[in-house]
Amino acid sequence: xxxxxxxxxxxxxxxxxxxxxxxxxxxxxxxxxxxxxxxxxxxxxxxxxxxxxxxxxxxxxxxxxxxxxxxxxxxxxxxxxxxxxxxxxxxxxxxxxxxxxxxxxxxxxxxxxxxxxxxxxxxxxxxxxxxxxxxxxxxxxxxxxxxxxxxxxxxxxxxxxxxxxxxxxxxxxxxxxxxxxxxxxxxxxxxxxxxxxxxxxxxxxxxxxxxxxxxxxxxxxxxxxxxxxxxxxxx
Amino acid sequence: xxxxxxxxxxxxxxxxxxxxxxxxxxxxxxxxxxxxxxxxxxxxxxxxxxxxxxxxxxxxxxxxxxxxxxxxxxxxxxxxxxxxxxxxxxxxxxxxxxxxxxxxxxxxxxxxxxxxxxxxxxxxxxxxxxxxxxxxxxxxxxxxxxxxxxxxxxxxxxxxxxxxxxxxxxxxxxxxxxxxxxxxxxxxxxxxxxxxxxxxxxxxxxxxxxxxxxxxxxxxxxxxxxxxxxxxxxx
Numbered sequence: 327x328x329x330x331x332x333x334x335x336x337x338x339x340x341x342x343x344x345x346x347x348x349x350x351x352x353x354x355x356x357x358x359x360x361x362x363x364x365x366x367x368x369x370x371x372x373x374x375x376x377x378x379x380x381x382x383x384x385x386x387x388x389x390x391x392x393x394x395x396x397x398x399x400x401x402x403x404x405x406x407x408x409x410x411x412x413x414x415x416x417x418x419x420x421x422x423x424x425x426x427x428x429x430x431x432x433x434x435x436x437x438x439x440x441x442x443x444x445x446x447x448x449x450x451x452x453x454x455x456x457x458x459x460x461x462x463x464x465x466x467x468x469x470x471x472x473x474x475x476x477x478x479x480x481x482x483x484x485x486x487x488x489x490x491x492x493x494x495x496x497x498x499x500x501x502x503x504x505x506x507x508x509x510x511x512x513x514x515x516x517x518x519x520x521x522x523x524x525x526x527x528x529x530x531x532x533x534x535x536x537x538x539x540x541x542x543x544x545x546x547x548x549x550x551x552x553x554x555x556x557x558x559x560x561x
Numbered sequence: 562x563x564x565x566x567x568x569x570x571x572x573x574x575x576x577x578x579x580x581x582x583x584x585x586x587x588x589x590x591x592x593x594x595x596x597x598x599x600x601x602x603x604x605x606x607x608x609x610x611x612x613x614x615x616x617x618x619x620x621x622x623x624x625x626x627x628x629x630x631x632x633x634x635x636x637x638x639x640x641x642x643x644x645x646x647x648x649x650x651x652x653x654x655x656x657x658x659x660x661x662x663x664x665x666x667x668x669x670x671x672x673x674x675x676x677x678x679x680x681x682x683x684x685x686x687x688x689x690x691x692x693x694x695x696x697x698x699x700x701x702x703x704x705x706x707x708x709x710x711x712x713x714x715x716x717x718x719x720x721x722x723x724x725x726x727x728x729x730x731x732x733x734x735x736x737x738x739x740x741x742x743x744x745x746x747x748x749x750x751x752x753x754x755x756x757x758x759x760x761x762x763x764x765x766x767x768x769x770x771x772x773x774x775x776x777x778x779x780x781x782x783x784x785x786x787x788x789x790x791x792x793x794x795x796x
Contacts, residue, residue: 335694337580345690346584347577426690428697429704429711437701451698455580455661459570459688462663466672466686469664475723476664476713478705488710 329356329418331410331440331447333433335426335454339370339531341377343460348422348452352378356417359386359410361432375422383420386413390432399435407439414447426454430480430501458499458553461526465536467555470497474558481506489513497558507548511540519556527552564591564653566645566675566682568668570661570689574605574766576612578695583657583687587613591652594621594645596667605786610657618655621648625667634670642674649682661689665715665736693734693788696761700771702790705732709793716741724748732793742783746775749791757792764788 332351337343344352352358352375360372369387379385388406393399413419427433428451437449458478462469470476477492479485481502490513492498503510503525514520525537527549537543540554567586572578579587587593587610595607604622614620623641628634648654662668663686672684693713697704705711712727714720716737725748727733738745738760749755760772762784772778775789 333698335690335698338688340582342582342585343580343688345572345578345580347575349581350577426694426697426704428694428702430707434703434706449701451701453573453578453690453694453698455570455688455690456694459661459663459691462661463568463570463686463688466684467663468669469661470713470715471665471669473715475715475727478711478713480705480708480710492710 328414328447329416331414331449332418332420333427333437333449333451334375334420334422335428335431335452336371336374336422336424337455338425338457338460338529339374341374343455343530344374344378345452345454348454349378351452352420352422353380354418355380355383355420357384357386357413357419359388359406359413359419359421361390361421361423362387371422371424374424375420403435403439404443406436407443410436410440411444411447425456427451428453429456457529457551458501458555460529461553461555464526464529464534465524465555467524468497468557469499469555470558471560485509486513490517493517493519493556498556500554500556502550503548503552503554504550505547507543507546507552510554511543514540514554514556522557523554525552525554529553563649563682564651566649566684567653567655568662568672568684568686569610569655569657570663570666570687571606571609571657571659572690573660573692573695573764574609576609578690578765579609579613580687580689583689584613586687587655587657588615589653590615590618590655592619592621592648592654594623594641594648594654594656596625596656596658597622606657606659609659610655638670638674639678641671642678645671645675646679646682660691662686663688664691692764692786693736693790695764696788696790699761699764699769700759700790702759703732703792704734704790705793706795720744721748725752728752728754728791733791735789735791737785738783738787738789739785740782742778742781742787745789746779749775749789754791758789760787760789762787
């Protein structure tokens with residue numbers, strides 16, 4: 327009898343923003359497979375999950391390289407999926423992932439790879455607090471109120487148009503702006519939305535940073551884990 | 562010295578989907594002010610928060626009528642704000658709200674009303690798990706993956722166009738579809754997105770209901786707390 331593979335959204339960074347359910351499951355799992363962006367850098371997901379792990383937990387870090395090489399990424403997901411299937415022979419396996427597990431997360435790809443290798447495996451998912459909800463809580467920004475459409479724009483190549491359209495129809499969240507922040511600031515400025523925007527880096531982590539005046543970032547780079555919130559014009 | 566007013570996102574319904582931080586603060590607050598939609602019906606937010614309250618907590622239910630009468634709603638928010646300011650004289654006050662506190666929540670309006678009465682009051686906000694993250698976790702639907710734009714469309718009058726545009730650009734979440742479900746199903750059908758959609762009512766609550774084939778709902782009504790997830794076409 328195999329164990330269950332748990333995809334666990336562990337929230338934006340503060341270990342207290344893990345749900346009670348996530349904490350319980352992390353505390354009970356036999357194995358923990360944690361994603362890291364680059365070998366040697368350590369896993370932020372694991373750092374957040376750590377205070378909740380039980381004494382029996384064995385930790386396995388797997389590298390998910392940030393690369394546009396699709397074949398390389400696919401190969402790594404398959405590798406991680408095979409590891410999970412092996413570990414499931416010994417009991418439940420937890421896969422903690424930043425923010426929510428169903429939104430721009432490595433869990434999506436891992437779950438797909440596991441399913442492709444074994445259609446019978448038991449997968450369960452625990453939802454988590456997203457970085458933009460944490461950023462809004464921290465700054466008092468409203469993500470969306472009654473009647474407003476909220477657009478979540480991910481890191482992508484076509485952002486100036488996507489940003490202009492998003493802030494034109496309501497409120498917006500721009501994910502992982504990082505190195506593209508100058509482009510983002512220019513797009514927001516041209517859309518007349520700079521004054522209702524705020525940038526939050528590493529929301530809820532000790533090194534959290536809030537920038538209320540985005541024009542200061544015209545020539546800067548932002549931290550990788552940065553999100554911009556753009557309030558809608560009030561209805 | 563006044564207490565702090567805490568806006569607390571308590572998640573979609575399952576008391577275990579409250580964050581560790583929310584549980585800690587709910588357990589420590591002197592007063593709890595809980596929103597209910599109609600007097601007599603009881604507060605779902607309070608029901609979820611209850612297992613986490615401390616023995617010292619005094620509960621106050623306030624009615625936020627679901628009405629399009631703006632003046633009536635404003636009056637009720639002002640009334641609730643005055644109550645909170647009074648209670649803050651005795652210590653911290655918690656205001657639990659469904660899902661996340663910054664997204665289509667009563668907290669947004671209460672915080673604004675409190676600020677308008679007292680600019681010095683200490684407001685803090687704890688983010689929560691949204692209903693759509695819980696619905697995605699439950700059904701295995703992907704909210705958005707790399708490069709996809711996610712549009713959150715609230716209950717509003719202009720949804721057929723908003724829905725068509727949203728599913729045309731990526732993935733979508735349609736909030737509180739309730740009585741408008743027939744219109745929603747028709748719009749999704751016309752946009753060719755019915756097959757990648759799922760409806761979840763009261764996600765994570767005991768009476769949760771998942772409808773995978775939305776065409777069954779053409780002539781039906783859905784529960785008030787229902788959300789439709791529409792996956793994007795995979796990039």
